[in-house]
Amino acid sequence: MENQPYDPVGHIKILASDFKKNYSFYKDIFEALDYKQVSNKENSAGWAKNGYSILLGQAKIIDYPFKYGMPGIHHICLKAESTDKVDELYNLAIKKEVHIYEPPKKYPNYTNKYYAVFFADPDGMKIEIAYY
16 A cells, blocks of 8 residues: 555445446546446456556436536546547547537647537536547
């Protein structure tokens, strides 16, 4: 444990309306960002990187669709190691045929090197992949 960086967040758990569909979506994204899969069960899975974990599970209530801007998580940002990696994940999102909120571009109002893409997961939750 001493070699791991301090993790101020801990983990995030996402509950999906269709675990198997979301598993396929997130698995490809996390693999591209070098997250290690640390659990894989019938209705849940988890990935970790540098002490930070993201868990995915099956929601119990599935007739309540996520609506962007509603109370709860606004979006999840995953950091990329380069602008090329942001572009790679953008292309993956296109292949997955999910909604693209914003294609990759620079956001100099955040930092001079901030570069990000915003797209939806299969349930419509906003995902950001950013290099900064």
